[in-house]
Amino acid sequence: MAKPRRSQGTRDRILNEARRLFAQRGYERTTIRAVAKAANINVSMVMRYYGSKEELFARAAKIDLRVPDLGAVPAEKRGETIVTHFLDRWEGPEAGDELPALLRAAITHEAARQRVIEIIMSQAGRAISATIPAEQFEERLGLIITQLSGLAFSRFVLKHPLVVSLDHDVIVQRLGKTVQSYLDGGAEK
Template identity: 35%
Template sequence: MNRVPPDPPPPSSGTGPSPAAPVSSTSRAARRRATEGRVLDRARALFAERGFERTTIRAVAAAAEVDPALVMQYFGTKRNLFEQAVRAVPEPAAGAGTDDLPDRLLASLGLKLGGLPEGTLATLRSMLTDPTAAEHAREALGAQIASVAAALPADEDPELRAALAVTALVGITIGHQLLHLPALRDAPADRLAALLRPALAALTEPHPAGPAPGESAP
């Protein structure tokens, strides 16, 4: 009853030059992959825009110009479709010579304000109303927090500071990308970064040889 499609090779993302594939350009398999990718794409966009519950299989199918039953045949379940659609690049591939913690934080969430992957937006959109998305978000956020905390001095509540920094950035992202608050939408990304850097520094650098400068002495 529950036709689970055999693990297809991880699709999507990136030009997949089929290695040693003598398949013609529009062969049967190619078309199938294309359709599946299209469905996945539209699903991701709709999930990011409306969230899990308000996105119907029928709407996804219509957006991909296929029959609803086909979506079911491919993914078996709406939940599975969601998970497949969301499974896309959460990790910061950079990791190179990133300077401070604030910059890394901004890079991981803040700086991509202009365009962070739709899968992430879909998860953010649904995480407050869907248990699966909530679990996914808790997991991803927990990893982020742990990663940030690892770079903080161990004697000053690194986990808590990291959690505050990450969730604060999540809130800003929500206000910007999901709620479309005008005050945030009208600001260029680098301005946001410039304003946030000192605040994040204050969160992550406890007391660098005394209280922060500028504290008006009594």
């Protein structure tokens, strides 16, 4: 078993404080100096371990969406499964501030925007690609992204009262049908 680096505690403390500050303040208003102060270390240590604000953000924004294996879900239930998982990931007991922070940052910062796209394509895209024809993958995933990103922005970033007040089950049922139609290629059931 590899021995942990002596600096690992400091590195972890920096990342934890960076995640917290990026979530609270967004990318633009979070500074290396603020992260260092919150972690109770010298600014030079943040730079030593992470090099730049962009690199610190990229490391702090490592997010596992924990997308379920859609192949194990009956085909007609995949839309609801995706929406249920999405809401649980944003609102459930393991939800943190990292997803809203990343989405907020993606609006104004190119590196964050690229990170969101990478996460979607590498995790959600891979799971969904196993359930639809390859030649229709980009179109169908693009349509699914419009629905889920619209929900995420409206409910968790903008916090629009009409969207925030929607019942979880209503979202799963209604949005699940829409996502299901994209998975099915628009075929009416």
